[in-house]
Amino acid sequence: MIQAKGIVKRYGDFVAVGGVSFEIGAGEVVGFLGPNGAGKTTTMRILTGFLPASDGTALIDGHDIFHEPLAARRAIGYLPETPPLYPEMDVQGYLTFVAKLKDVPRAGRKLAVERAMERCGLADVRRRVIGALSKGYRQRVGIAQAIVHEPKVLILDEPTVGLDPIQIQEIRALLASLATDAEGKHTIVLSTHILAEVEAICRRVILINNGRVALDQPIAEITAGGASLMEAFTRATQREEPAPAAPPSEPPQAEATP
Numbered sequence: 001m002i003q004a005k006g007i008v009k010r011y012g013d014f015v016a017v018g019g020v021s022f023e024i025g026a027g028e029v030v031g032f033l034g035p036n037g038a039g040k041t042t043t044m045r046i047l048t049g050f051l052p053a054s055d056g057t058a059l060i061d062g063h064d065i066f067h068e069p070l071a072a073r074r075a076i077g078y079l080p081e082t083p084p085l086y087p088e089m090d091v092q093g094y095l096t097f098v099a100k101l102k103d104v105p106r107a108g109r110k111l112a113v114e115r116a117m118e119r120c121g122l123a124d125v126r127r128r129v130i131g132a133l134s135k136g137y138r139q140r141v142g143i144a145q146a147i148v149h150e151p152k153v154l155i156l157d158e159p160t161v162g163l164d165p166i167q168i169q170e171i172r173a174l175l176a177s178l179a180t181d182a183e184g185k186h187t188i189v190l191s192t193h194i195l196a197e198v199e200a201i202c203r204r205v206i207l208i209n210n211g212r213v214a215l216d217q218p219i220a221e222i223t224a225g226g227a228s229l230m231e232a233f234t235r236a237t238q239r240e241e242p243a244p245a246a247p248p249s250e251p252p253q254a255e256a257t258p
Contacts (some may be wrong), residue, residue, distance in 0.1 A: 008020075048076055
C-alpha cells in the first residue's frame with residue numbers, strides 16, 4: 001500500500017532525510033516514531049505530496065506520488081499536527097466542502113459526510129461552528145476530513161497532541177475503530193511521541209533517527225522477553241550514526257505549495 005524507496009530531502013547542504021526506505025502493507029497500523037528533528041514530519045509531508053523529495057520514489061496504492069500526484073492523493077487521508085480547519089464554518093458545511101475538494105461524487109457526497117460524522121462521533125454537533133468546539137472535537141473534525149473520501153491510507157501526525165486524558169482515550173478508541181472497521185479498514189501511519197498510544201493502537205514500529213530508518217519491527221517482537229518499547233526507542237536513538245551528507249552538486253529544489 002505504501003512503498004518508500006530511498007527518499008532524500010535536502011535543504012542546501014543540510015540533509016533532513018537521508019535515504020528512507022520501507023513498505024507498509026494494506027490494513028497495517030504502523031507507529032512512525034523518532035525524536036524531534038529526526039525527519040518524521042518531512043517524510044510524511046513527502047509521502048502525502050505536500051513536499052517534493054530531492055531523490056527517491058514513493059508509491060501510494062501503486063501510484064507514484066511524484067508522477068501521479070492526483071491519483072496518489074486520492075488514496076490518502078492526511079491529518080497534520082495542526083488540522084486544516086475553518087473555524088467560522090459549521091461541522092457539516094466544512095466536511096461537505098472538503099468532500100467537494102476531494103472529488104467525492106455529488107450523488108454520494110451527502111452519505112459520505114454523514115458516514116464520516118457518524119464514525120467520528122460528530123453527528124450531535126453537525127450544526128456547531130468549529131471555532132466553538134473543544135479541542136477534542138476539533139481533532140475529531142480533523143480526522144473526519146481525512147476519511148470523508150474513504151481513502152485507503154491514513155497518515156496522522158500527532159492526533160492527540162494537547163488533549164486532556166479523557167479526550168486522548170476517546171481519540172485512541174476512534175483510531176482503533178478505524179483500524180478494525182470491517183466496512184472501511186484503513187492502512188494507518190500514526191506519528192506520535194506518546195509510546196503508550198503506539199502500543200495501544202499499532203502492531204509495528206518504524207523509527208526514524210538522523211534522517212534514516214533506525215528500527216522497523218513488529219511491537220510483539222520488540223517487547224518479547226519483557227523489553228519495553230521505551231527501551232527500544234532509547235537504544236535506537238542513542239546509536240552513534242554519522243549524519244547523512246549531501247552530494248557536492250545538485251541545486252536545492254523549490255518547495256511545493258500545499
